[in-house]
Amino acid sequence: MSRQQPQPSSFKVYVRWRPLTPNESSTAEMERSVTQHNESTQSISLSLQPHFHRPRTWKSGASFTQIFETSGINRTVFESVVAPTLPQVMDGATCNFFAYGHSGSGKTHTIVGYNYEDNEQLGLCLSAARDLFRTLDEVNVGLTTGEIAQGENKQELGVAVRLYELRGRFAFDLFNNSTECHVREGPDGQTHIRGKTEILEGRKVRVRPIVALPCWTFDELRNKIQAGLEMRKTGSSSAHDESSRTHAVLELEVVNKALIDARNAVIDRESELVPIGKRATDVYLEEQKNAYIRTPEGRFIPNPDCPPNQERIDAAEAEKREYETRLKAAEAAVAECFNSRRHPCLGGKFVFVDLAGSEYFDQGTDASAVGQKQTSQERQQGRQINADLFSLKEVIRARALNSSRIPFRSSSLTMVLRSHFLGSTKAQSAMVLTVSPSKAQFAATVNILKYGSLVAVAGGVGQK
């Protein structure tokens, strides 16, 4: 009998209704009701009674783990969706959380929040960071007792934060001036996000991965996230003119000073290796170029006056090997940080994804009017966003089925999520569907809930 792979845990889907915004105050709320199917699944029924039209109704399957009404505040959502996963992150796992909804439905409000001071209103990622720091403070007491002063201790645990946007095939690092980075699969099968090549002093070359800012207190982390988010790009979308047009990814990883130093050393060794490797290639090409001549018939034959200088080629290759060995040693030092960790939480991660607003044009709604104002580039972006969301659903499905081939390569979003999903078979991932109760948004809301139902079914929770 074939050996069974560990089954990933199911992917939960939540629904969050937001209150009507001032712009929607002239419209009424659609009628809705919730049916509880068992302890952990609920379904939604919606109905709309438009003037002079047939009533429209829609009913979901038993797909949703919990439905938060308009009165639900960020703290309530955090306690149900994210807080229960803290022990898994403290055990070194990665837990992923997505917010999905049409533009203006409350994704950013849910993931990041607009009030950074009120603990009840902090978005999911800041609440998670706050609870993570509280837990790490307790662990640090044990780790730092009898050792060097806090801050100097290489084992002291903190949180490294990464913040970047994904658009098309590129990532934009919000902690590095929105630098455009390439999302690529390396020869090791892992996804690498690399920034532009920087030329440093002394003709050193550096290609930085997404910047991870280490933070040692919650206040420090909150200030850094706030500053990074100000870089976030906005454009016009189908629902309003200030919509996010990218997926924003926010990662919180448990780190210590030793791990940060070891990772920085890897970046330094890679930077040293780039020009040395290029030089070895250049030397080889130069020698080969001079070593052959072309006959009048177009054939290449060895040049008797200039044989290749093998000694020069070997010296350049030997230098390259030496720098490769240094890089391997630096990578081994990173692995050693994990092997010798004093607490399993090192490397544990919360990943939050504020997905770009999906596009939905419905005849007769405000959305279609704004949609017509979009440029062709913005329409192209809209199609790309919808394609990304489709590939995300397919990855969740393949993962829940324990499929041998998970289509991570189909978008940069899923390529980036690859290591987070694969590293988290024991951890919980969840999606919060953010929806407007406005009657004018009925079709868009149904569209979002349908997608969420498909994700729930794909993720092994819901029934159609």
Ligand SMILES: Nc1ncnc2c1ncn2[C@@H]1O[C@H](COP(=O)(O)OP(=O)(O)OP(=O)(O)O)[C@@H](O)[C@H]1O
């Ligand atoms: N649950 C909520 N309670 C109170 N206000 C909310 C809630 N959800 C959203 N809002 C408000 O609605 C507006 C739009 O929300 P938000 O910016 O989060 O939408 P979004 O889905 O991120 O939009 P986009 O995809 O276009 O960026 C904001 O002013 C926000 O404060």
